Amino acid sequence: MQAFQFSKATTVDAAIGEGAPTGVKFVAGGTTLVDLMKLNVERPTTVIDINSLPLDKIEPTSEGGLKIGAMVRNSDLAHDPAVQQHYTVLSQALLSGASPQLRNMATTGGNLLQRTRCYYFRDTAYPCNKRKPGSGCSAIDGFHRIHAILGTSEHCIATNPSDMAVAMMALEATVHIKGAKGDRAVPLSEFYLVPGSTPERENVLAPGELITHVTLPKLPESARSYYLKRRDRASYEFALASAAVVATTQGNRLRHLRVALGGVGTKPWRSMEAEHALTGREATEKNFHAAAEAALRGAKPLHDNAFKVELAKRTLVRALKVVTQPA
Numbered sequence: 001m002q003a004f005q006f007s008k009a010t011t012v013d014a015a016i017g018e019g020a021p022t023g024v025k026f027v028a029g030g031t032t033l034v035d036l037m038k039l040n041v042e043r044p045t046t047v048i049d050i051n052s053l054p055l056d057k058i059e060p061t062s063e064g065g066l067k068i069g070a071m072v073r074n075s076d077l078a079h080d081p082a083v084q085q086h087y088t089v090l091s092q093a094l095l096s097g098a099s100p101q102l103r104n105m106a107t108t109g110g111n112l113l114q115r116t117r118c119y120y121f122r123d124t125a126y127p128c129n130k131r132k133p134g135s136g137c138s139a140i141d142g143f144h145r146i147h148a149i150l151g152t153s154e155h156c157i158a159t160n161p162s163d164m165a166v167a168m169m170a171l172e173a174t175v176h177i178k179g180a181k182g183d184r185a186v187p188l189s190e191f192y193l194v195p196g197s198t199p200e201r202e203n204v205l206a207p208g209e210l211i212t213h214v215t216l217p218k219l220p221e222s223a224r225s226y227y228l229k230r231r232d233r234a235s236y237e238f239a240l241a242s243a244a245v246v247a248t249t250q251g252n253r254l255r256h257l258r259v260a261l262g263g264v265g266t267k268p269w270r271s272m273e274a275e276h277a278l279t280g281r282e283a284t285e286k287n288f289h290a291a292a293e294a295a296l297r298g299a300k301p302l303h304d305n306a307f308k309v310e311l312a313k314r315t316l317v318r319a320l321k322v323v324t325q326p327a
Helices: 012-019 033-038 074-079 081-086 088-096 100-105 108-112 164-170 272-278 285-295 307-324
Strands: 005-008 024-027 046-049 058-060 066-069 174-179 182-187 210-216 224-230 241-250 253-262
Touching (some): 012 174, 012 210, 024 033, 066 081, 088 241, 164 241, 224 307, 241 307, 253 272, 272 285, 285 307
Parallel strands (some): 005 046, 024 046
């Protein structure tokens, strides 16, 4: 681990002022950053502790939605009564991720920013365009079983690892950011970037900017939601494929539908194709399979991860069945 300066910020403005220079990183729970510093993947010159910032509240919004502070711990968010009742998919996603100990430390803002679990990104002995742009992607010609099949490029096929962000994508969350140039609100669908030719840029945050909170809109009346995760083992493990579904039915027809996929994309993957294929149609297994086909039509699998195409389809079909079955 590289030596670094350490400081503690007690206000958001102070954190932003200290965080602008290159080489500065914010730390909260540290469940991703500290690991990567130990591996010399992250080499900040200064680390700013933001645990004292007053961003740890879960509050209703005036529009009937929910405001989630960036410092809210994953365990607190998963067990919040309002989340469990109205945003079930989010609670399920959080409880399916990591371990109780990690959920007690990890924060909402940190979860949104966690880095990929790609073996080659985490091992500095291998070239990686995320670590060193232009050096190459070792995963493409290497072992890529856990890697992405949607949103990939010739420069990167790393998968986004977050469960929480997949659920928030289906809930149409908005990320609220504060920086030296002011405040901005970014829909989660626009917050993440696909790798393209610049895989080192994973999101729209500028140096020194800080996520302050996330807002979730009020869901339609009678909306139901569900998160399904497929993984190699039931305990602490990242998704090979997952699906977050938010749906409202009228009779047997889907009137409101939001679909997001995890474990298969270079970012939490909102599937507009599946939504368009199903909205207004009957909730039948045939239509669910058609939606799953549409969702994976643009997949670009490689040898080791080709199984993810069928796995993701089956995961989505199962999630759709659960969320539309009679209560």
